[in-house]
Amino acid sequence: MLTVAFSAYDLTSIRFAYSPLREVSAGVHALRTPAGRVLHLPWFKEVRPQLGGELAPLLDLVPGGPYIPDFLCPVPTSPTPDLAGELAVLRATPHEIIRTGLERMADETPGSLTGCAMELHQDPDSGLERLVHSIEAYWRLAMAPHWPRMRNLLEGDLLYRARQFAEHGPAGVFADMHPAISWEDRTLFLEQRPQEWSRTLNGEGLLLAPSVFVWPTFLYRTDSPGQAAITYPVRAIATLWERGSAPAPDALAAVIGRSRALLLGQLDSPASTTDLSRRTGLAPGSVSEQLTLLLSAGLVTKHRVGRVMLYVRTPRAQALLDG
Structure with missing residues (x-):
C-alpha cells in the first residue's frame, strides 16, 4: 500500500485539471491492454483499423506495461489546457528527463526500449519532433472526433470535485474517486501499489486529473520529483458512448x-x-x-x-x- 501524508499547506494546494496529452497516453495504453475495458469497446472497434505506421513513435513509448514515461504526462499548468500548449511543453522537455523516463520504462517493461523509443533515447531532438507529429496524427484519427464529449465529461468532473472540496474538504473529494483510494487523518491511502511505500508532501501539493481512458484503474506519480499526481477515472464514464x-x-x-x-x-x-x-x-x-x-x-x-x-x-x- 502507498500512503501520502499531507502538511497543512498541502491541504490547501490540492488542484484539479484534465490533460489532453494524458488522454492520448492513457488511450494508447487502453488500446494495448483492452482486457476489462468493455465500456470502450465501441471506440476500440472504430480506432484500431486506423492505426498505421505514422503512429509508431507514440505506440513504441506506450508498450502496455505498468509505467508510462512521465514526460508524456506533463503536469497541466491550467485546469483546462489544450493539446497545442501541452505539445509545446513536451517539445521543451530536457533530454535528461526523457532518458530517465525511457530507462525506467525499460526497467518496468523489459525489452521495451526498442524502435522509436530507442531512437528518442539516442537523439532526443529529432526523436521529439517525430513523437509530436505522431501524437498529432493519433489525435486526428482517434481523439478529435470524440473530444467534445470527452471534454464535457472531464469538465463536469472538475466542477463536481471542486464542489465536493468546498463542501466537504479532502474527505469529500476522495470518497467516491476509486475503491482503492481512501482518506483518513490527513493521509491518502492507495491500495493498488503492491509494495509498502510512503511519501510526505512538503508544500508541493497534489494534482488530481480525471481521465476517460484510465478506467477501470488509476495511475499515480508520487515517487518522481515535482508535484505528485493521481489520474483517476472520470465520473459518469458509462455515459460516454x-x-x-x-x-x-x-x-x-x-x-x-x-x-x-x-x-x-x-x-x-x-x-x-x-x-x-x-x-x-x-x-x-x-x-x-x-x-x-x-x-x-x-x-x-x-x-x-x-x-x-x-x-x-x-x-x-x-x-x-x-x-
Missing part, C-alpha cells in the same frame, strides 16, 4: 413532463446541452428550452467551465427524484 433515449421516472414525468423528468434523471453529474441531447435523443433546441424552465424552477443550476456551460440538478430536484 451512450446513444438514444433513457427512461424517465414515470411518476415525476406525469407531474413535470416527460422531457424535463428525463433531463433531471441524467443530471446526477454535470452535463452540457450537447451531452444531454446525445444521451436522451432530444433535439438540442428542446434540451435548451427545457433546461431554461428547470433553471427558473430552481431544479437545476448552471456553471461555466472553460468554454462550456454545464448543468446539474439541485437538492430540490434530487428530493423529487427520490420521492
Whole structure:
C-alpha cells in the first residue's frame, strides 16, 4: 500500500485539471491492454483499423506495461489546457528527463526500449519532433472526433470535485474517486501499489486529473520529483458512448413532463446541452428550452467551465427524484 501524508499547506494546494496529452497516453495504453475495458469497446472497434505506421513513435513509448514515461504526462499548468500548449511543453522537455523516463520504462517493461523509443533515447531532438507529429496524427484519427464529449465529461468532473472540496474538504473529494483510494487523518491511502511505500508532501501539493481512458484503474506519480499526481477515472464514464433515449421516472414525468423528468434523471453529474441531447435523443433546441424552465424552477443550476456551460440538478430536484 502507498500512503501520502499531507502538511497543512498541502491541504490547501490540492488542484484539479484534465490533460489532453494524458488522454492520448492513457488511450494508447487502453488500446494495448483492452482486457476489462468493455465500456470502450465501441471506440476500440472504430480506432484500431486506423492505426498505421505514422503512429509508431507514440505506440513504441506506450508498450502496455505498468509505467508510462512521465514526460508524456506533463503536469497541466491550467485546469483546462489544450493539446497545442501541452505539445509545446513536451517539445521543451530536457533530454535528461526523457532518458530517465525511457530507462525506467525499460526497467518496468523489459525489452521495451526498442524502435522509436530507442531512437528518442539516442537523439532526443529529432526523436521529439517525430513523437509530436505522431501524437498529432493519433489525435486526428482517434481523439478529435470524440473530444467534445470527452471534454464535457472531464469538465463536469472538475466542477463536481471542486464542489465536493468546498463542501466537504479532502474527505469529500476522495470518497467516491476509486475503491482503492481512501482518506483518513490527513493521509491518502492507495491500495493498488503492491509494495509498502510512503511519501510526505512538503508544500508541493497534489494534482488530481480525471481521465476517460484510465478506467477501470488509476495511475499515480508520487515517487518522481515535482508535484505528485493521481489520474483517476472520470465520473459518469458509462455515459460516454451512450446513444438514444433513457427512461424517465414515470411518476415525476406525469407531474413535470416527460422531457424535463428525463433531463433531471441524467443530471446526477454535470452535463452540457450537447451531452444531454446525445444521451436522451432530444433535439438540442428542446434540451435548451427545457433546461431554461428547470433553471427558473430552481431544479437545476448552471456553471461555466472553460468554454462550456454545464448543468446539474439541485437538492430540490434530487428530493423529487427520490420521492
